[in-house]
Amino acid sequence: MLTFTIRRLVLAVPTLLFISLVIFLLLELAPGDPMAQVPLTVPPEVKEKMREALGLGQPMHIRFWKWIVQFFWIEPQVLIDAVFGSSFSAGDLRVISWQTRSPVMDIVVQRIPQTLWVVGTAYLVGILIAIPIGIYSAYKQYSWFDQTGTFISMIGFSVPPFFSGVLVIVIFSVNLGWFPSIYDTTHKVVDWDSFVTQLQQMVMPVMVLALQITAQISRFMRASMLDNLNQDYVRTARAKGLGETTVVMVHVLRNSMIPVVTVIALGVPSIFGGAIITEQVFKVNGIGQLLIGAIQANDLPMVQTLTFIFAVLIVLFNLIADVLYGLLDPRIRYD
Amino acid sequence: MTDKDRFVPDEGLAPASTALPGGAGPLEEFTKPPSNQWREVWDQFKNHKGALYGGILFLVIVLWVYLGPVIWTIDATHIDIRARNQGPGFSHPFGTDQLGRDTFARMMAGGRTSVSVGITAMLLALGLGSFVGVMAGFFKRLDGPLMRLTDLFLALPLLPLLLVMMLLFRDPLNSAFGPEQGIFILIVVAIGVTSWMPTARIVRGDVLALKEREFVLAARSIGTTNTKMILRHILPNVLSPIMVSATLGIATAIITESALSFLGLGFPPDFPTWGRLLFDATDYLQQYPERVFWPGLAISLTVLSVNYLGDGLRDALDPRIRGR
Amino acid sequence: ERGTDGQVSLIYWQAPSILNPYLSGGTKEQEASAIVLEPLARFDTKGAMVPYLVTEIPTVENGGVSEDLTQITWKIAPGIKWSDGSAFTSADVKFTYEYCTHPEGGCAQLRHFEGVTSVETPDDSTVVINFAEPTPYPYGPFVGAESPIIQAAQFAECLGARAPECTEANFNPIGTGAYVVDEFRPNDVITMSANPNYRDPNKPAFSKLLFKGGGDATAAGRAVMETGEFDYAWNLQLAPDVIAQMEKGGKGVPVSAFGTLVERIMLNQTDASPDLPDGERATAKHEHPFLTDPAVYKAMSMAIDRPLLVEIGYGKAGKVTCNWVPAPEAYASTTFDCSTQDIEGAKAMLEAAGYKDSNGDGVRETPDGKPMKILYQTSTNAVRQDFQALIKQWWSEIGIESELRNVNASVFFGGDPGSPDTFQKFYADVEMYANNFNGADPQAYLGSVLCDKAPRPETQWQGENISRWCRPEYDALHKKLSQTASLNERAAIAKQLNDMVIEGGAMIPLVHRGRTSAHSNTLGGVALNTWDSELWNIADWYRIK
Amino acid sequence: MLDNPIARIEGLRVEFETKDGPVVGVEDISFEIEPGETVCIVGESGSGKSVSSLSLMRLVEFGGGEIAAGRLIFDRKDGGELDLATAGQDLMRHIRGNEIGMIFQEPMTALNPVFTVGRQLTEGLRVHMGMSRAQAEARALELLKQVRIPEPERRLKQYPHELSGGMRQRVVIAMAMACEPRLLIADEPTTALDVTIQAEILALMDRLKRETGTAVMFITHDMAVVAQMADRVVVMYRGKKVEEGPVEQIFENPQHDYTKALLAAVPKLGEMRGKSAPEPMKLLGVEGQTIAPIPGTDEVLLRVRGLTTRFAVKGGFFRRTVANVHAVEDVSFTLNRGQTLSLVGESGCGKSTAGRSILRLVEPNAGEINLDGVDIMKLDQAGLRRARLDMQMIFQDPFASLNPQMQLLDQVAEPMRNYGIASGSEIQDRVANLFDRVHLPRSFMRRYPHEMSGGQRQRIAIARALALNPKLIVADEAVSALDVSVQAQVLNLMMELQAELGLSYLFISHDMAVVERMSHHVGVMYLGRIVEMGPRARVFENPQHPYTQALMKAVPIADPHRRKAEKDLNFKPIPSPIHSLDYVAEPSRYDEVEPGHLVLTTDSGY
Numbered sequence A: 001m002l003t004f005t006i007r008r009l010v011l012a013v014p015t016l017l018f019i020s021l022v023i024f025l026l027l028e029l030a031p032g033d034p035m036a037q038v039p040l041t042v043p044p045e046v047k048e049k050m051r052e053a054l055g056l057g058q059p060m061h062i063r064f065w066k067w068i069v070q071f072f073w074i075e076p077q078v079l080i081d082a083v084f085g086s087s088f089s090a091g092d093l094r095v096i097s098w099q100t101r102s103p104v105m106d107i108v109v110q111r112i113p114q115t116l117w118v119v120g121t122a123y124l125v126g127i128l129i130a131i132p133i134g135i136y137s138a139y140k141q142y143s144w145f146d147q148t149g150t151f152i153s154m155i156g157f158s159v160p161p162f163f164s165g166v167l168v169i170v171i172f173s174v175n176l177g178w179f180p181s182i183y184d185t186t187h188k189v190v191d192w193d194s195f196v197t198q199l200q201q202m203v204m205p206v207m208v209l210a211l212q213i214t215a216q217i218s219r220f221m222r223a224s225m226l227d228n229l230n231q232d233y234v235r236t237a238r239a240k241g242l243g244e245t246t247v248v249m250v251h252v253l254r255n256s257m258i259p260v261v262t263v264i265a266l267g268v269p270s271i272f273g274g275a276i277i278t279e280q281v282f283k284v285n286g287i288g289q290l291l292i293g294a295i296q297a298n299d300l301p302m303v304q305t306l307t308f309i310f311a312v313l314i315v316l317f318n319l320i321a322d323v324l325y326g327l328l329d330p331r332i333r334y335d
Numbered sequence B: 001m002t003d004k005d006r007f008v009p010d011e012g013l014a015p016a017s018t019a020l021p022g023g024a025g026p027l028e029e030f031t032k033p034p035s036n037q038w039r040e041v042w043d044q045f046k047n048h049k050g051a052l053y054g055g056i057l058f059l060v061i062v063l064w065v066y067l068g069p070v071i072w073t074i075d076a077t078h079i080d081i082r083a084r085n086q087g088p089g090f091s092h093p094f095g096t097d098q099l100g101r102d103t104f105a106r107m108m109a110g111g112r113t114s115v116s117v118g119i120t121a122m123l124l125a126l127g128l129g130s131f132v133g134v135m136a137g138f139f140k141r142l143d144g145p146l147m148r149l150t151d152l153f154l155a156l157p158l159l160p161l162l163l164v165m166m167l168l169f170r171d172p173l174n175s176a177f178g179p180e181q182g183i184f185i186l187i188v189v190a191i192g193v194t195s196w197m198p199t200a201r202i203v204r205g206d207v208l209a210l211k212e213r214e215f216v217l218a219a220r221s222i223g224t225t226n227t228k229m230i231l232r233h234i235l236p237n238v239l240s241p242i243m244v245s246a247t248l249g250i251a252t253a254i255i256t257e258s259a260l261s262f263l264g265l266g267f268p269p270d271f272p273t274w275g276r277l278l279f280d281a282t283d284y285l286q287q288y289p290e291r292v293f294w295p296g297l298a299i300s301l302t303v304l305s306v307n308y309l310g311d312g313l314r315d316a317l318d319p320r321i322r323g324r
Numbered sequence C: 001e002r003g004t005d006g007q008v009s010l011i012y013w014q015a016p017s018i019l020n021p022y023l024s025g026g027t028k029e030q031e032a033s034a035i036v037l038e039p040l041a042r043f044d045t046k047g048a049m050v051p052y053l054v055t056e057i058p059t060v061e062n063g064g065v066s067e068d069l070t071q072i073t074w075k076i077a078p079g080i081k082w083s084d085g086s087a088f089t090s091a092d093v094k095f096t097y098e099y100c101t102h103p104e105g106g107c108a109q110l111r112h113f114e115g116v117t118s119v120e121t122p123d124d125s126t127v128v129i130n131f132a133e134p135t136p137y138p139y140g141p142f143v144g145a146e147s148p149i150i151q152a153a154q155f156a157e158c159l160g161a162r163a164p165e166c167t168e169a170n171f172n173p174i175g176t177g178a179y180v181v182d183e184f185r186p187n188d189v190i191t192m193s194a195n196p197n198y199r200d201p202n203k204p205a206f207s208k209l210l211f212k213g214g215g216d217a218t219a220a221g222r223a224v225m226e227t228g229e230f231d232y233a234w235n236l237q238l239a240p241d242v243i244a245q246m247e248k249g250g251k252g253v254p255v256s257a258f259g260t261l262v263e264r265i266m267l268n269q270t271d272a273s274p275d276l277p278d279g280e281r282a283t284a285k286h287e288h289p290f291l292t293d294p295a296v297y298k299a300m301s302m303a304i305d306r307p308l309l310v311e312i313g314y315g316k317a318g319k320v321t322c323n324w325v326p327a328p329e330a331y332a333s334t335t336f337d338c339s340t341q342d343i344e345g346a347k348a349m350l351e352a353a354g355y356k357d358s359n360g361d362g363v364r365e366t367p368d369g370k371p372m373k374i375l376y377q378t379s380t381n382a383v384r385q386d387f388q389a390l391i392k393q394w395w396s397e398i399g400i401e402s403e404l405r406n407v408n409a410s411v412f413f414g415g416d417p418g419s420p421d422t423f424q425k426f427y428a429d430v431e432m433y434a435n436n437f438n439g440a441d442p443q444a445y446l447g448s449v450l451c452d453k454a455p456r457p458e459t460q461w462q463g464e465n466i467s468r469w470c471r472p473e474y475d476a477l478h479k480k481l482s483q484t485a486s487l488n489e490r491a492a493i494a495k496q497l498n499d500m501v502i503e504g505g506a507m508i509p510l511v512h513r514g515r516t517s518a519h520s521n522t523l524g525g526v527a528l529n530t531w532d533s534e535l536w537n538i539a540d541w542y543r544i545k
Numbered sequence D: 001m002l003d004n005p006i007a008r009i010e011g012l013r014v015e016f017e018t019k020d021g022p023v024v025g026v027e028d029i030s031f032e033i034e035p036g037e038t039v040c041i042v043g044e045s046g047s048g049k050s051v052s053s054l055s056l057m058r059l060v061e062f063g064g065g066e067i068a069a070g071r072l073i074f075d076r077k078d079g080g081e082l083d084l085a086t087a088g089q090d091l092m093r094h095i096r097g098n099e100i101g102m103i104f105q106e107p108m109t110a111l112n113p114v115f116t117v118g119r120q121l122t123e124g125l126r127v128h129m130g131m132s133r134a135q136a137e138a139r140a141l142e143l144l145k146q147v148r149i150p151e152p153e154r155r156l157k158q159y160p161h162e163l164s165g166g167m168r169q170r171v172v173i174a175m176a177m178a179c180e181p182r183l184l185i186a187d188e189p190t191t192a193l194d195v196t197i198q199a200e201i202l203a204l205m206d207r208l209k210r211e212t213g214t215a216v217m218f219i220t221h222d223m224a225v226v227a228q229m230a231d232r233v234v235v236m237y238r239g240k241k242v243e244e245g246p247v248e249q250i251f252e253n254p255q256h257d258y259t260k261a262l263l264a265a266v267p268k269l270g271e272m273r274g275k276s277a278p279e280p281m282k283l284l285g286v287e288g289q290t291i292a293p294i295p296g297t298d299e300v301l302l303r304v305r306g307l308t309t310r311f312a313v314k315g316g317f318f319r320r321t322v323a324n325v326h327a328v329e330d331v332s333f334t335l336n337r338g339q340t341l342s343l344v345g346e347s348g349c350g351k352s353t354a355g356r357s358i359l360r361l362v363e364p365n366a367g368e369i370n371l372d373g374v375d376i377m378k379l380d381q382a383g384l385r386r387a388r389l390d391m392q393m394i395f396q397d398p399f400a401s402l403n404p405q406m407q408l409l410d411q412v413a414e415p416m417r418n419y420g421i422a423s424g425s426e427i428q429d430r431v432a433n434l435f436d437r438v439h440l441p442r443s444f445m446r447r448y449p450h451e452m453s454g455g456q457r458q459r460i461a462i463a464r465a466l467a468l469n470p471k472l473i474v475a476d477e478a479v480s481a482l483d484v485s486v487q488a489q490v491l492n493l494m495m496e497l498q499a500e501l502g503l504s505y506l507f508i509s510h511d512m513a514v515v516e517r518m519s520h521h522v523g524v525m526y527l528g529r530i531v532e533m534g535p536r537a538r539v540f541e542n543p544q545h546p547y548t549q550a551l552m553k554a555v556p557i558a559d560p561h562r563r564k565a566e567k568d569l570n571f572k573p574i575p576s577p578i579h580s581l582d583y584v585a586e587p588s589r590y591d592e593v594e595p596g597h598l599v600l601t602t603d604s605g606y
């Protein structure tokens, strides 16, 4: 298993380098210019100078190489410095956002907490709701509960968040006044009251996101349970005289969770990636909003870095899903 | 997660004793006459209640959006400014919008685009996904590169990709197909190209498993070439996961299109789609709630009907289940 | 009493990414930095200048401006301190000039210092600005939200190419304004607190300020007027019935004010057909097949029902206008009237000029047989899309077929020379957007249609003359304006210039747009200003008890 | 009290709710089981054996069935009688596993793959006996010892997939025995197992029964097993009981036609004694059967020399080959035209690999294969494809080897289409002829595999193999998955075709009785090598190699008078065929003990 993991990790490096190159070329081809924000009154020659200051004057391969160095060599040093208080990175040029003229990673780090709070919680809540629903739907296949569950998850799947988000805002903030419609990213949880406030402001975005997540995961859970409920070992367990609860919640569930757990692991990168539309609707200003903002402002270093981080996460969690599968299912042996 | 190893009690269907004395002679005939394959598919499909209703509903929606304008002749872009912001009434069954355009007509026009986008984008994604999946699963040498390609596409951000595509292809497409067709092709391709990966993975997994099945070996021993092997033996047997992807694909394509509208990358403003109608109407959620209701309902109904339709089709296309 | 009213919360649906207006030309950055950084003088709600960091506005009458119009002298008011407690001196002003005019700095506000030869500091409280030529309107530098003063001490190391590296200074500039930055989160939120060293000991009334960015205008309006979570929402570009509905929420009110913003349709004087090779497309090399014909653009203008547009799109925040320069009062021409739609008249005009529908497809052809089909583009925005649909219908009634296109605003206004979708490139026949000028003097604005300002490949498609409209007599008259000092005379010339542009078909003005913002019922002191930053008087804001 | 039956089934009727309305699983079944007695239920697949047993456990309900009528009287430990058909699920839960234990057919799937053996064994104990974890584990260990699993301590911590099939089945037995139930239901406990393991398991059950006095309800379709195990026999046919009686009576004096047919269809080891050439079986109710020996010719068709096939075991960081599975090691034989050579041996000894290597469906590492003058090993892909015209294969699992999505017509026509032998309507005619050949009605041509019975499917596979008029057919366990009665028919069909068309078979099987019936020559394989080879009569009547002898002994004999005792059986575990890269296999050397009868002298590992 360890060899497998290491092998996959090593193989991932060229893949990731290739991915980063493709992203880079893609962004180069994309329309948009970082000087878009600068008004027309600035003469072209000044703009040209500004571009040069951003490193845009250099040929493409040099810029790509610079980004690689900055991202893989300097940024880790900054991280080490931040943790141990050393100063390896002093004076080195970090990956700088064109939009804010500040290091990209600092902004990313700033955005992670709110993304995790909202999207992460939604993912968690979604899973926690989805699993029991999936189990029960499968156990009572074609019952009214199952039918309703299918129906609701299909609706949940088909309602775009820009609509459901506004709908809950109108209902819960405007009409009922229960929750704030705008997420306060500066809010800090220090005591119980502030925790309650935090919960209040999280409820709606979490609700909207969790609806979609629940819809998907519960379908998976149901299918997986159905696959296992008819297996011979279930009959064996019953023949042993075990109670229904034990049979379903221990024997069947454990087996059914294996594929679901890996599906869940595969979804984790999307937490870090944020939920672009939901973040926008509730003004959560997490990673998703950062990405879309950067794209709109043609902030290439930011977009490049963010998408590359996503790529790393996706590759990493693919691996984690595989390893989890191997760990959970004793039949699977890598090597 | 396919149902390929779902418990199918096929033994006992034709007791072996039919060949024994006491039975009706050595080779008893089945009472059921051998029938046309498509007839059987239809018979099974008919008996699947959800599928039948889903299918009918989907058909109704498709007919409504494509043939409806023949009956309801008001032009979806016609502005009748005096009649704006009307509620449902006799002359405008779904009311009118802020410019006095007939919502009913706009729903049909929007549905035409949405349904076409859904179906074509799904077909494209499916075609790509199945192709990559089959190739990767079947040819060991291609497996690594193709799966890395899949990773790459999974990791690519959709938005810049779209912007690049818009930049590179919009003008050529516009001049070749006209502006509406051009953007239609662009959006369909964009959605298709960014959503084939899950299908590819599932298909690959199934193909890998199928390759180990004895009938593939048997086919090889009777001299079946690779191409024929894929066409005759592999593809029909991965049809059911593909069908599932297909039904989900239509739904996701319709929803993705609406998200593109939200981000301002979708169709032009006078080109209604359900996603855009819904998006435009959310601003008026409080004043005119019925405006969000219609497109919302249409999207949900389509997604639902397609889902049930897919369930039924999958069962109907699998001769093992069909025989039950 | 300073700091007694708790917190004031502002929501801007576009989030600032930096607090240094010299490094970003965006309105959102200017608005946000206006809370902290101040210019020597600002414009009030009527466009008149009010002294801020100076004792009075220099004029020729009071001797502040030299007779030959090449020098202006500002007297800094005594006792002004930076928020860190150090004294504000003329050196800071001079530094600001140096900072922005540094050849490698890429300063976004360079045009405010156009024509300035030097800034002198005879003493700590005197600033003398010298111009190369007689400048009848010498209030470009250091006046208004776009060219505030930055602290020399803080930015000393940030000159030229090093400007972008000063993240700390760019995010937390030290200013003389009513508030000090506590934390700046780029593209998200800014928290500020009252400036302890603010010159008026009783201001500001709030101790804290929250400046939230992001989302969309609907949500911002809702947060102020319906849920009352925020005190102030900026620039609510929403349909009037949406705003009216929000107002029913009862927590806040929309306020509107008119500046010089005009929603207009620009008419491309050149041929933007995709059949032309790149480099010739949309340049003066090829004239537009029919848009330059007065009969055509006049008919197009007549076909438009402007009052209806106002009603649908802007309600109280809009007025019908036929002018490019609608304000200030003195500069607004009254030559034209365009408040009634005249489809029949338009048809007749086209008919008379030889544009007939000869093949019966409902679209007219030019005398040489070209169908009158145009591409009509604008940025993505609900109101603009409604306008497009309406105007498309009206034009189709007079036999001009239009194809609509909307482009994401960030691309459309982005100015990327590589993108075909920018408004400068104008790869369309007509395009709709709004523009205005800051300050109260239209001279620079009127200069934007000079022949040599046309975007073209040689200028990397930069330039303000979007229509590529070119009349030598206009250029000459504009030159005359730049040499005239008398306000009355200037107004007369300006009106004449405006009329030439409209008459000549560079654009079809549609709506004189006001700015609508909203503030909560409990927020006092708001005076919506379209000539300067909306937050120009934020020091005076208070909580109504 | 003593003669009180432990379980009495009266007029049982079970219905299943299906899409096409209710289906009757079993109808009006009545029989009883006395304490300490073994009752065997026999009958072909689908006759309702499992349904009856599951009803007794009230587990049919979970499969969608319903006990529509009848009583299931069970005599409980504390004396009272109880009708299980009406008992509540709570009470049933108490009885299941505690008073009635059940062993299932498939050891591969009957255990939960994600829990350790120990966990699954102790579960029932803790529920029913209220044992603590430690107590339960101690008892589990004891149980494993009882079922004679080697290294029982280690097994407790292992997962099911880490055990061999035989061991798994023992675990299942131990699980069923855990609470010392008074009635043990064994639903085809050995069907999926090898002869040798089967023999062991049967002996084990017999011993356990004797030791604990448990009554056993034993379900099987294998008459030989019945003969070994039963006290009484219940014969079921199409959901009904057709006959019941003591085992001797059933075997010696069967009353019902079906029972007679069943017994006639069972190939019995030793039946062919004294006959030199194979001959078809006499089947009841088949008119006009001509039973004539099939002599074949002496002309060599296939000559295999030193065939060696290894599978690489990859590992390490760079996925390099770290070891080899020596699946087939230096195998040589010849096969004559019109004759059958059988390869026998236990699971995993390399029979299939040998067969596939000859067709080069797996690539052999070394060796020489000469088919009718063509050197198969030297052919390129195109040549190989052409060569396959002459050699075809029939696979073990008739269902798995047919494409479930293709109509039978197309499946049979596929080889002809592939080689462009025929086209259009000619194909149709040819396929029709082939259907006639294998005795399938032409009307089946438009059917799908799942619409056929197992025997019919195997006929399709045979028809497909015949389509190209091959000279050689490799039949890899072609009848192992079939019911006895069907098996007999397919065997007869194959022999008939051989007689008519002069086909040669390489017949691969692990069933000694079938091999005896079919073959001219026999090769016994063990761990990749042929350990003994010669004319069928010689090998069966005079086995020389110790492995052959052990194998012969393990075969259950369909005669209740010749039961085997556990002590007769003595199997060594099979050594691993995996060897490191530098392992050099010794060449196979043989002793010719009689003319044509070769015995391996090289150490085979046995």
Ligand SMILES: Nc1ncnc2c1ncn2[C@@H]1O[C@H](COP(=O)(O)OP(=O)(O)OP(=O)(O)O)[C@@H](O)[C@H]1O
Residues within 6 Å of the ligand: B009, B011, B012, B013, D016, D017, D018, D023, D024, D025, D026, D043, D044, D045, D046, D047, D048, D049, D050, D051, D052, D063, D064, D065, D221
């Ligand atoms: N879940 C079910 N749904 C419908 N019919 C069923 C079901 N289970 C069993 N049957 C039917 O009941 C009959 C008896 O089946 P059963 O499983 O008892 O056969 P069996 O004798 O055990 O066969 P085998 O030897 O193959 O195990 C068959 O006709 C079968 O089709």
Ligand SMILES: Nc1ncnc2c1ncn2[C@@H]1O[C@H](COP(=O)(O)OP(=O)(O)OP(=O)(O)O)[C@@H](O)[C@H]1O
Residues within 6 Å of the ligand: D311, D312, D325, D326, D327, D345, D346, D347, D348, D349, D350, D351, D352, D353, D354, D510, D577
């Ligand atoms: N594709 C393969 N890769 C690796 N090892 C294999 C492969 N196929 C077979 N083996 C191994 O080769 C050996 C011989 O296998 P083979 O299938 O020939 O046995 P068999 O005698 O046919 O057994 P059975 O009676 O179970 O079919 C076994 O140890 C098996 O594990």
Ligand SMILES: [Mg+2]
Residues within 6 Å of the ligand: D049, D050, D051, D187
């Ligand atoms: Mg059974």
Ligand SMILES: [Mg+2]
Residues within 6 Å of the ligand: D351, D352, D353, D476, D477
């Ligand atoms: Mg085998």
